[in-house]
Amino acid sequence: MTKAHLIDEVSRAAGIARKESEAIIEVVVDSIVNCLRNGEKLEIRGLGSFRTRQRPARVGRNPKTGAELQIPPKRIPSFKPGKELRDLVNKLPGVQVPAAALAPPDQPAQ
Numbered sequence: 001m002t003k004a005h006l007i008d009e010v011s012r013a014a015g016i017a018r019k020e021s022e023a024i025i026e027v028v029v030d031s032i033v034n035c036l037r038n039g040e041k042l043e044i045r046g047l048g049s050f051r052t053r054q055r056p057a058r059v060g061r062n063p064k065t066g067a068e069l070q071i072p073p074k075r076i077p078s079f080k081p082g083k084e085l086r087d088l089v090n091k092l093p094g095v096q097v098p099a100a101a102l103a104p105p106d107q108p109a110q
């Protein structure tokens with residue numbers, strides 16, 4: 001799925017104009033980027049958590065010439081999926097997942 005497909009899906013599901021759903025998606029993505037840029041961790045219950053990891057400086061090699069080069073340290077964004085997302089992704093087609101498995105831990109399944 002591309003960002004454009006996501007915008008169309010939000011527009012259709014929420015019954016709002018495409019321009020409004022595009023603005024919503026842009027705000028969400030910008031908020032995630034700004035949070036990571038500031039070194040903060042972002043957790044979305046049911047989805048997962050975003051954070052940055054520090055990669056140390058290292059010596060690399062140019063694959064064409066074999067020359068050594070210094071690779072500077074950098075922060076790498078990472079995503080760790082939550083348990084609910086992992087369970088939903090691993091659900092086999094046609095197999096029913098018990099409602100209790102999908103219900104939040106503080107609410108009983110119906």
